[in-house]
Amino acid sequence: MALKNQYLIDLLETVKKRNQGEPEFIQAVTEVLETLEPVAEKRQDLIDAGVFERIVEPERQIIFRVPWVDDNGKVQVNRGFRVQFNSAIGPYKGGLRLHPSVYLGIIKFLGFEQVFKNSLTTLPMGGGKGGSDFDPKGKSDGEVMRFCQSFMTELCKHIGADTDVPAGDIGTGAREIGFMFGQYKRLRNEFTGVLTGKGLTYGGSLTRTEATGYGLCYFTNEMLQANGKSFEGQTVVISGSGNVAIYATEKATQYGAKVVALSDSNGYIHDPDGIELDIVKQIKEVERGRIKEYCDRTSHKNATYTEGCKGIWTIKCDIALPCATQNEIDGESAAILVKNGTYCVSEGANMPSTPEAIETYLSNGVLYGPAKAANAGGVATSGLEMSQNSERLSWTFEEVDAKLHGIMKEIFKSCDEAAKEYGMAGNYMAGANIAGFLKVAEAMKAQGCV
Ligand code: NDP
Ligand code: 2IT
Numbered sequence: 001m002a003l004k005n006q007y008l009i010d011l012l013e014t015v016k017k018r019n020q021g022e023p024e025f026i027q028a029v030t031e032v033l034e035t036l037e038p039v040a041e042k043r044q045d046l047i048d049a050g051v052f053e054r055i056v057e058p059e060r061q062i063i064f065r066v067p068w069v070d071d072n073g074k075v076q077v078n079r080g081f082r083v084q085f086n087s088a089i090g091p092y093k094g095g096l097r098l099h100p101s102v103y104l105g106i107i108k109f110l111g112f113e114q115v116f117k118n119s120l121t122t123l124p125m126g127g128g129k130g131g132s133d134f135d136p137k138g139k140s141d142g143e144v145m146r147f148c149q150s151f152m153t154e155l156c157k158h159i160g161a162d163t164d165v166p167a168g169d170i171g172t173g174a175r176e177i178g179f180m181f182g183q184y185k186r187l188r189n190e191f192t193g194v195l196t197g198k199g200l201t202y203g204g205s206l207t208r209t210e211a212t213g214y215g216l217c218y219f220t221n222e223m224l225q226a227n228g229k230s231f232e233g234q235t236v237v238i239s240g241s242g243n244v245a246i247y248a249t250e251k252a253t254q255y256g257a258k259v260v261a262l263s264d265s266n267g268y269i270h271d272p273d274g275i276e277l278d279i280v281k282q283i284k285e286v287e288r289g290r291i292k293e294y295c296d297r298t299s300h301k302n303a304t305y306t307e308g309c310k311g312i313w314t315i316k317c318d319i320a321l322p323c324a325t326q327n328e329i330d331g332e333s334a335a336i337l338v339k340n341g342t343y344c345v346s347e348g349a350n351m352p353s354t355p356e357a358i359e360t361y362l363s364n365g366v367l368y369g370p371a372k373a374a375n376a377g378g379v380a381t382s383g384l385e386m387s388q389n390s391e392r393l394s395w396t397f398e399e400v401d402a403k404l405h406g407i408m409k410e411i412f413k414s415c416d417e418a419a420k421e422y423g424m425a426g427n428y429m430a431g432a433n434i435a436g437f438l439k440v441a442e443a444m445k446a447q448g449c450v
Contacts (some may be wrong), residue, residue: 001034001359007047008033008040015056017090017145021104021349024326028112028351029056031358035430036437038422049445055437058111060084063104066132068146079103080151082130082158082166088443091162092128093118093379098176100135107131109326110169113350114379116436117372120411125340128164130155136171148179156184161192161389168197169208169383170325173243174209178202196282196382205385207400208378212348213247214401215377216321216369218408219345223369223428224319225415229344231255237317239263239309240324241284241291243346244375248321249277261315263324264291266283268312271303275302323348333355338364347371362427373411373432380407 003009015029022239033052033268040047066078081104086091097106107129115127134147159166168177177197184194191203197205207214217231224230236259238245243261249259258274269275269291279297283289295305313320313333320342322328328349329337334357345361346369347353353361361368380445381404395403412428418438419431 003034005037005040008037008052011056014053016103019105019108021107024109024351025105025112027355028109031355031429032112032116032433032437035164035433036422039434041351043441046101046445049323050231050449051441051444054373054444055086055115055155055440056083056112058083059087059110060421061104061108062158066134066147068143068150070143070393071140078132078134078147079355080130080132080154081107081126082155083107083111084158084164085127085129085134086115086134086179086438087126087325088219089119090124090126090445092164093125093166093167093382094127094129095131095379096172096176097129097131097169098134100133102131102133109354110180110350115440116433117193117376118379118383119436119439120373120414120432121376121380121383121407122410123380123382123407128166129169130166131169131172134171136169136176141175145174145179148176149183152183153187155180156186156187159184161193161194161386165193165382165386166195166344167379168243170242173197174199179267193386196385198385199304200264203385203389205381205394205400207261207404208385209243210250210401211381211404212244212375212378213249213253214321215357215380215404215408216248216323216346216348216374218243218377218405219374219412220319220344220369221255222409222412223346224344225365226412227367229367231319234258234318235260235316236319236321237261237315238321238323238348239268239328239352240322240349241280242323244378245323246277246281246284248348249275249280250325252319252321253277257319260317261312262291262294263309263312266290266311267292267305267307268309269294269303269305270315271298271300273302276300313337313339319344319346321346321348322352324352327354329353329357331360333357333359338366343367346367346374348375350375358429362429368429370429370432373415373428373442376411377408380404381441382436416420419445
């Protein structure tokens with residue numbers, strides 16, 4: 001989908017010039033500007049207020065040194081990031097990614113996406129993202145703790161419960177959040193909801209662990225039902241085997257689907273009889289092991305393991321839920337999915353589909369649930385954790401789960417309605433970008449040139 005609006009063409013050129021060497025960020029901005037074309041045509045007032053120019057530029061970007069000492073007494077140095085993208089509708093909010101592939105362009109694309117996603121949740125949260133090129137894999141608990149403490153020693157100068165509230169993402173789970181929270185509390189001498197995804201004994205919210213995966217299935221279920229389909233009896237392929245993938249598997253199975261594949265960065269398992277999730281939880285959540293080990297433990301005789309990630313998309317399925325990482329489905333994989341009869345792709349990961357893959361879904365009538373909408377359940381529940389922390393109360397699992405479910409239904413409705421209003425019925429990606437954008441844009445216009 002090429003841009004036709006000259007104003008947006010010029011703006012995209014500026015973004016490309018200004019952010020050279022950051023292809024993921026340019027990819028994310030391109031997709032959004034393309035779908036905002038009908039809004040730009042209709043809303044000269046937002047152009048006059050410079051909203052488009054301002055929304056593609058982060059309000060603040062912080063890059064810092066993270067020195068720590070490994071178990072051999074050797075000094076290690078990583079690079080830390082926090083990109084505070086947009087605070088028009090609330091404090092910056094978004095996760096921290098710990099993965100060796102992290103550099104500024106990854107954090108910027110994630111922060112940019114977060115602005116629209118958080119807007120869609122209906123809760124008052126701005127967008128931000130952070131992380132480091134630190135790799136928690138293969139590190140001892142002591143090393144992870146020393147890294148997290150050093151990271152927070154700098155980060156604590158820039159965040160706060162009313163300023164910027166980080167959370168988990170790839171490589172950042174309950175253990176890392178615990179170490180970071182402890183260090184923040186020690187340095188600032190305050191016990192506040194400065195991070196979400198906290199443990200249940202110190203301010204965490206019930207359902208936060210499950211929220212992204214469950215929310216993905218709640219959203220997908222709405223999308224399926226609106227198109228006369230359901231999860232019942234369907235074969236589902238899910239990539240990844242981390243937090244999002246595990247709880248997406250759990251909820252899809254509760255909805256009556258059969259999940260037949262999961263993966264990690266080394267390879268994928270295919271279990272035609274349906275994945276035994278307890279085994280995966282033990283391997284991944286308790287032992288921090290590899291998905292390969294599943295085949296040695298399941299009683300299902302037909303389960304197989306294959307090296308490499310991409311092959312997972314050649315498994316025949318009705319519904320695909322990518323829950324690992326960005327650009328994991330390219331045009332070629334999308335074409336194979338379509339050929340195999342997959343009629344729904346809904347995104348747990350952030351930006352898992354390349355532009356070519358999205359084009360393939362849309363031109364073949366695949367129901368496509370875009371990440372900003374489909375995986376917003378995690379940050380939405382983080383927002384609910386912030387509310388509980390502010391009122392110093394904690395709600396029951398059922399209460400939080402019901403709120404999460406209501407929010408995901410509302411998000412689907414907004415995407416559906418915005419797509420229809422702007423003449424792109426059924427294009428939930430356009431709907432998500434437009435609905436997410438408009439709320440932030442109105443707030444930016446009202447607050448003047450800041
Ligand atoms: P985890 O760290 O818990 O799990 C990540 C999973 O994806 C692991 O199985 C990992 O395998 C795999 N993976 C990571 N990088 C790659 C890669 N480059 N190639 C192939 N596989 C990879 O992270 P989450 O489950 O929390 O996050 C998964 C996705 O969901 C990310 O895109 C994240 O941004 C997104 N997301 C997360 C939310 C949350 O609340 N946690 C909320 C919304 C979106 P391995 O163990 O081998 O690295
Ligand atoms: O991408 C995401 O939305 C997250 N990693 C969750 C962010 C959050 O603040 O809970």
